[in-house]
Amino acid sequence: MNCANNIVLEIDGRPVSVPCGTSVLTAAAQLGVNIPKLCVTESLKAFGSCRLCLVEIEGRRGTPASCTTPAEAGMKVTTQSPRLAKLRRGTMELYISDHPLDCLTCATNGDCELQEMAGVVGLREVRYGHAGRNHLQAAKDESNPYFTFDPAKCIVCSRCVRACEEVQGTFALTIEGRGFASKVAAGSSSFLDSECVSCGACVQVCPTATLVEKTVIEHGQPERSVLTTCAYCGVGCTFEAELQGNEVVRMTPWADGKANHGHSCVKGRFAWGYATHKERILKPMIRARITDPWREVTWAEAIGHAAAEFRRLQASYGKGSIGGITSSRCTNEETYLVQKMIRAAFGNNNVDTCARVCHSPTGYGLRTAFGTSAGTQDFDSVDEADVVMVIGANPTDAHPVFASRLKRRLRSGAKLIVIDPRRIDLVESPHVKAAYHLPLRPGTNVAVINALAHVVVTEGLLNDAYVSERCELPGFERWSSFVAEERNSPEATEHLTGVAAADLRAAARLYAKGPNSAIYYGLGVTEHSQGSTMVMGMANLAMATGNLGRAGVGVNPLRGQNNVQGACDMGSFPHEFSGYRHVSDDPTRRLFEEAWQVPLLNEPGLRIPNMLDAALDGTFRGIYIEGEDIAQSDPNTKHVTAALAAMECVVVQDLFLNETASFAHVFLPGCSFLEKDGTFTNAERRIGRVRKAMPPKNGMADWEITMALSEALGYPMHYAHPSEIMDEIARLTPTFAGVSYEKLDRLGSVQWPCNDKAPEGTPVMHVGGVARGKGRFMITEFVPTEERTTPRFPLLLTTGRILSQYNVGAQTRRTSNVVWHEEDLLEIHPHDAEYRGIEDGDLVALMSRAGETTLRAHLTERMQPGVVYTTFHHPESGANVVTTEFTDWATDCPEYKVTAVEIRKTSRPSDWQQRYAETRAETTLVGQDPGARRVSP
Numbered sequence: 001m002n003c004a005n006n007i008v009l010e011i012d013g014r015p016v017s018v019p020c021g022t023s024v025l026t027a028a029a030q031l032g033v034n035i036p037k038l039c040v041t042e043s044l045k046a047f048g049s050c051r052l053c054l055v056e057i058e059g060r061r062g063t064p065a066s067c068t069t070p071a072e073a074g075m076k077v078t079t080q081s082p083r084l085a086k087l088r089r090g091t092m093e094l095y096i097s098d099h100p101l102d103c104l105t106c107a108t109n110g111d112c113e114l115q116e117m118a119g120v121v122g123l124r125e126v127r128y129g130h131a132g133r134n135h136l137q138a139a140k141d142e143s144n145p146y147f148t149f150d151p152a153k154c155i156v157c158s159r160c161v162r163a164c165e166e167v168q169g170t171f172a173l174t175i176e177g178r179g180f181a182s183k184v185a186a187g188s189s190s191f192l193d194s195e196c197v198s199c200g201a202c203v204q205v206c207p208t209a210t211l212v213e214k215t216v217i218e219h220g221q222p223e224r225s226v227l228t229t230c231a232y233c234g235v236g237c238t239f240e241a242e243l244q245g246n247e248v249v250r251m252t253p254w255a256d257g258k259a260n261h262g263h264s265c266v267k268g269r270f271a272w273g274y275a276t277h278k279e280r281i282l283k284p285m286i287r288a289r290i291t292d293p294w295r296e297v298t299w300a301e302a303i304g305h306a307a308a309e310f311r312r313l314q315a316s317y318g319k320g321s322i323g324g325i326t327s328s329r330c331t332n333e334e335t336y337l338v339q340k341m342i343r344a345a346f347g348n349n350n351v352d353t354c355a356r357v358c359h360s361p362t363g364y365g366l367r368t369a370f371g372t373s374a375g376t377q378d379f380d381s382v383d384e385a386d387v388v389m390v391i392g393a394n395p396t397d398a399h400p401v402f403a404s405r406l407k408r409r410l411r412s413g414a415k416l417i418v419i420d421p422r423r424i425d426l427v428e429s430p431h432v433k434a435a436y437h438l439p440l441r442p443g444t445n446v447a448v449i450n451a452l453a454h455v456v457v458t459e460g461l462l463n464d465a466y467v468s469e470r471c472e473l474p475g476f477e478r479w480s481s482f483v484a485e486e487r488n489s490p491e492a493t494e495h496l497t498g499v500a501a502a503d504l505r506a507a508a509r510l511y512a513k514g515p516n517s518a519i520y521y522g523l524g525v526t527e528h529s530q531g532s533t534m535v536m537g538m539a540n541l542a543m544a545t546g547n548l549g550r551a552g553v554g555v556n557p558l559r560g561q562n563n564v565q566g567a568c569d570m571g572s573f574p575h576e577f578s579g580y581r582h583v584s585d586d587p588t589r590r591l592f593e594e595a596w597q598v599p600l601l602n603e604p605g606l607r608i609p610n611m612l613d614a615a616l617d618g619t620f621r622g623i624y625i626e627g628e629d630i631a632q633s634d635p636n637t638k639h640v641t642a643a644l645a646a647m648e649c650v651v652v653q654d655l656f657l658n659e660t661a662s663f664a665h666v667f668l669p670g671c672s673f674l675e676k677d678g679t680f681t682n683a684e685r686r687i688g689r690v691r692k693a694m695p696p697k698n699g700m701a702d703w704e705i706t707m708a709l710s711e712a713l714g715y716p717m718h719y720a721h722p723s724e725i726m727d728e729i730a731r732l733t734p735t736f737a738g739v740s741y742e743k744l745d746r747l748g749s750v751q752w753p754c755n756d757k758a759p760e761g762t763p764v765m766h767v768g769g770v771a772r773g774k775g776r777f778m779i780t781e782f783v784p785t786e787e788r789t790t791p792r793f794p795l796l797l798t799t800g801r802i803l804s805q806y807n808v809g810a811q812t813r814r815t816s817n818v819v820w821h822e823e824d825l826l827e828i829h830p831h832d833a834e835y836r837g838i839e840d841g842d843l844v845a846l847m848s849r850a851g852e853t854t855l856r857a858h859l860t861e862r863m864q865p866g867v868v869y870t871t872f873h874h875p876e877s878g879a880n881v882v883t884t885e886f887t888d889w890a891t892d893c894p895e896y897k898v899t900a901v902e903i904r905k906t907s908r909p910s911d912w913q914q915r916y917a918e919t920r921a922e923t924t925l926v927g928q929d930p931g932a933r934r935v936s937p
């Protein structure tokens with residue numbers, strides 16, 4: 001059959017032309033003929049189990065299922081006939097005879113495909129009754145905190161099993177038994193104890209009330225919906241927030257969302273309850289000293305007090321004595337306003353963002369090599385990749401929807417290389433096995449990337465045509481001579497990296513031969529003293545092998561928080577205006593001076609670590625922090641908290657009284673993403689709309705709070721809506737020149753650059769040439785971190801995230817996600833544990849030269865001997881009490897991923913933890929939850 005062309009067939013006497021391979025059911029739908037169906041659904045491959053979609057085809061015997069029958073040229077199909085109607089009614093009668101007839105009280109009444117199909121096929125009576133064998137008494141599984149499984153309502157259509165396999169890639173569900181005994185099972189246990197990761201894909205496709213959200217059971221069907229973007233990770237999934245009045249009933253991933261294509265993970269899908277959590281602070285508060293109780297005040301008093309304090313500090317200590325921090329959790333518009341206020345109203349460039357502590361090396365490294373501070377591809381690109389190299393990232397936990405997409409590609413034949421000290425899930429999971437796992441020692445990324453490049457250069461695996469056409473040749477020559485040196489070979493570096501030379505050589509060959517090879521990386525690359533070097537090393541490798549500038553290739557940062565990319569794009573760094581233009585660039589600065597009608601400084605301001613050091617020196621006295629919890633998230637907690645305690649005016653704008661708020665003098669209650677308008681920019685440079693689903697519970701949107709503070713400081717801004725802020729960003733930022741809310745509403749989302757050259761955005765960058773003109777190879781000498789293991793601290797600690805929690809956990813800890821992760825654990829290889837007499841579940845003191853904390857041990861061979869690992873989602877864990885002050889040489893990004901430590905069995909919390917618990921108890925009212933601090937009337 002020639003599949004290149006459309007074919008024409010006849011359905012119910014009408015011709016229809018469809019692409020070859022289209023099912024008869026889909027062809028009929030194209031004509032507006034909706035054949036009854038139950039087991040088929042758009043997001044899954046047809047399965048043909050329910051027998052409801054039967055049709056008659058001229059010249060064929062029987063009544064084939066139209067969902068699994070491919071349309072053929074000249075076919076004559078009948079979709080309605082007395083015989084078909086009788087057969088469909090018979091099938092439906094069998095379903096209904098084993099189904100509780102409680103439609104009126106069922107949670108999905110009115111939104112149930114079984115109910116709808118019973119109507120469509122004209123079922124009027126059920127002759128078999130419920131007297132015979134049935135499943136009506138089957139026990140419900142309510143173990144999952146977010147959805148129930150009621151087998152009495154299951155029609156065994158297998159949609160859930162297929163969604164778990166095809167969409168999510170977890171393979172948690174099976175159909176057990178045969179015939180009447182067949183049933184859906186989550187392994188041999190309950191949903192909660194199974195492999196299920198609560199992504200909700202099965203719930204979404206279930207045509208009955210078998211799998212249904214508990215919120216829908218509790219509140220009933222939603223009555224309206226608002227399209228918005230998830231506020232958790234950098235995948236940026238589009239959701240429909242479905243509401244009753246102003247209460248969210250369900251978050252449904254949107255099928256047309258270009259980042260997620262209708263899929264979700266447990267966080268975006270279910271963990272939104274924090275928005276209405278009782279610990280949320282809704283009234284502004286001030287206090288003179290951080291030991292005083294909070295006093296609730298009006299917005300005017302709080303804003304006026306903050307502004308007066310900032311002006312007092314500037315008068316006493318100078319203009320540069322205050323600054324601010326923007327957040328990757330906030331929208332582009334909010335972030336833009338904060339940096340504008342700091343530059344224009346504070347009159348200095350002391351603005352930084354939490355991207356400082358995660359992906360600042362990405363910005364620096366990719367800009368140096370390619371000319372743009374962003375990932376090169378869209379997520380769809382992974383479908384074209386033949387080889388995927390995942391470096392220092394754990395997508396199944398931190399970027400789950402992208403991970404599902406990647407796993408689907410791997411199941412269909414792409415090869416995987418994982419470079420990570422830990423055996424992350426991707427290394428081996430159902431139907432996925434990495435071709436190579438290179439378990440390097442933490443801190444040796446650059447030695448590994450150089451060794452990979454050494455193999456490419458010395459084994460003749462270079463893409464000479466790409467290099468000569470698109471790269472700077474003198475730089476390439478220098479680089480290729482450098483990596484070709486024997487000291488960079490896999491054999492010479494094996495003792496440093498711990499990676500077997502043979503594996504490394506094989507992985508290099510696999511990557512180089514692709515033909516399409518893509519690199520995806522995370523904080524395991526950036527959060528090192530050589531984070532920027534490693535980013536440039538990956539860019540070198542991609543250019544040398546020609547893996548840039550088309551689908552299926554590239555260098556792709558997996559951004560941690562929802563708007564890391566946007567926070568960087570919006571000019572949050574002290575040295576850059578929006579669009580990565582240096583403050584010393586006169587034409588750019590003049591552009592902003594003219595637009596903002598204020599003189600601007602031409603010298604970079606302080607980065608976060610500089611602000612903290614200056615606070616301890618006594619020269620930096622006040623800070624405005626929007627949406628960031630530096631007391632928990634930044635390294636060397638003792639240093640951070642001492643610096644915060646040294647300041648005279650700390651203003652925190654957030655949802656909850658977080659750890660940083662313990663040091664605040666003014667607390668401005670912020671909004672959740674459900675309460676505001678704006679945009680987020682995800683890891684693929686995709687700008688997506690955040691839409692207000694409910695009014696701000698605190699009475700003011702975050703952008704309005706910043707505007708009020710700016711006005712109180714004497715620099716009024718005049719925006720009536722965030723769309724006007726975006727219009728200003730577009731006017732002043734060449735890569736955003738074509739962005740407007742109207743366009744975002746029309747197209748759903750766009751990827752920057754979006755301007756006259758690319759009016760609908762740029763899915764893949766560097767097509768036809770590298771953005772900076774020619775790609776730049778940089779020498780990436782491996783310089784070992786100064787953080788070394790010693791006899792006193794013989795192990796290396798590295799840190800990361802887990803699926804159910806998000807970053808400092810302020811949001812996810814206030815949802816039922818805690819059932820999966822109540823505390824941060826310390827993963828230890830059994831050999832290291834045995835040597836120290838530590839058993840699984842023991843309390844273990846984790847000591848570095850920076851500090852000590854106590855965590856519970858989890859023994860696992862996922863770790864390599866000599867390396868321990870923990871997460872940092874719970875403040876009382878004090879993971880950052882232990883991490884050190886070392887940072888990336890170029891960007892000051894902290895070296896979270898390498899800390900020399902020792903561990904020993906203990907029976908008590910560390911001194912820091914005891915002090916932390918005492919402070920918490922002191923500031924907690926009797927009867928209130930921890931986290932809700934003392935407030936005076």
Ligand code: SF4
Pocket residue numbers: 153154155156157158159160161184202205206207208210211
């Ligand atoms: S649980 Fe729902 S989707 Fe799964 S087999 Fe039963 S009815 Fe079908």
Ligand code: SF4
Pocket residue numbers: 160163164168170171172173195196197198199200201202203
């Ligand atoms: S929630 Fe997701 S992981 Fe769990 S069974 Fe359903 S599809 Fe599978």
Ligand code: SF4
Pocket residue numbers: 230231232233234235236237260264265266267268269399400401402
């Ligand atoms: S993958 Fe990321 S963006 Fe998508 S639902 Fe999960 S947390 Fe939200």
Ligand code: FES
Pocket residue numbers: 036037038039040047048049050051052053065066067068
């Ligand atoms: S929809 Fe075709 S067999 Fe179920």
